[in-house]
Amino acid sequence: MKQTDYQGELGRLHAASFGWALWCCYHRREEAEEVLQTAYLKVLEGAARFDGRSSLRTWFFGVIRRTAGEQRRRRWLGDQVLRRWFTRQPAPVPAPDPEVLATGSESGRALRKALAGLPGRQREVLHLVFYQDLTVEEASRVLNVSLGTARTHFERGKSQLRQMLAKEERKHVGQ
Amino acid sequence: MWGNDKNEDLDFCDNDFRDDDLRARFAELRREEEAQTPEFAFPSPSRAWQGRRWSAGKLIAGAVCLAAIVAAVFLLRLVPTNPEQKPGKQVASVAEWRSPTDFLLETPGRELLRTVPAIGVWHEYPKTSKPRQKHPQVRKQALP
Secondary structure, eight states: OOHHHHHHHHHHHHHHHHHHHHHHTTTOHHHHHHHHHHHHHHHHHTSSOOOSSSOHHHHHHHHHHHHHHHHHHHHHIIIIIIIHHHHOOOOOOOOOOHHHHHSSOHHHHHHHHHHHTSOHHHHHHHIIIIISOOOHHHHHHHHTOOHHHHHHHHHHHHHHHHHHHHHHHHHHHHO | OHHHHHHHHHHHHHHHHHHHHHHHHHHHHHHHHHTTOOOOOOOOHHHHHHHHHHHHHHHHHHHHHHHHHHHHHHHHHHSOSSTTOOTTOOOOOTTTOOOTTGGGGOOTTTHHHHSOOOTTOOOOOOOOOOOSSOOOOOOOOOOO
16 A cells, blocks of 8 residues: 555544544543554554555554553653652552543533443443444454454443443432 | 243344444544544654654664673673782682691591501501691780
8 A cells, every 4th residue: 555545544534543542542632642643653654554454444543552552651651660769659540631521512521431430441342333333343353352352341341331321310310 | 932032132122222322422422522633634754754763863872772781791701700819819729729627637546547557567656747837816805
């Protein structure tokens, strides 16, 4: 695939890619933008190459996820090790950006809040299937897990999410 | 059997319905988030070159560190580990070395054990040899 082809295809995928990057970075907008740019740079430099074994979307989502993981590890090293040594204070646990969580509609906020309470893998599978309209099989490829594992995360995630949303709704009705 | 199948079908329909509800919620969220998506900006080749230059810089820094480590190891091997072992000083051979407590093994009459006695011949066995060197005794001294 030529560079110009990549550019066109990734341009079409940009909104979905940004949405995925945002979820991989716990809804921290600046971090998501940085991750996405680094992922594009990897494609441009040839550090990440599409071999045609899956769809371009699945492959690029995998690149974004890996890049976000690398960035998170780098930050963790900086926060956990250096900060702990110099300030003798424990590093803060990564949490979703409260400003982002507070924006949007009521149902959107409730969904974000509920998803933030789910384990990482479950959240990722649910996002890929419901938000990005991928199949569970494609989601398993993005997450680099077996189909069975992805299905398990999907089912457990769905039931937990429903419980959380129902709880949230009951709370609202009670108020 | 039939009843179970029917229940399963109902469960499946219910599940699908609930999935649709989740899908609708996610779709709404996607619409909200897509409105905030920044413009697509594929990095220019110059930025890629900068990235490569940065990685070349890292490579050079790594090579310098490696060279420094090798040099440090080489220097450490050159410096003698024993401070008494100076370049001009002669070191006694292991074959020539004798223990300072060897004289303790020279017990009286030890020749009797090494020689075959002959009848009518009188041997004047030497007395125990004295220690070649008297070792100074270290005594505790009372503090003034």
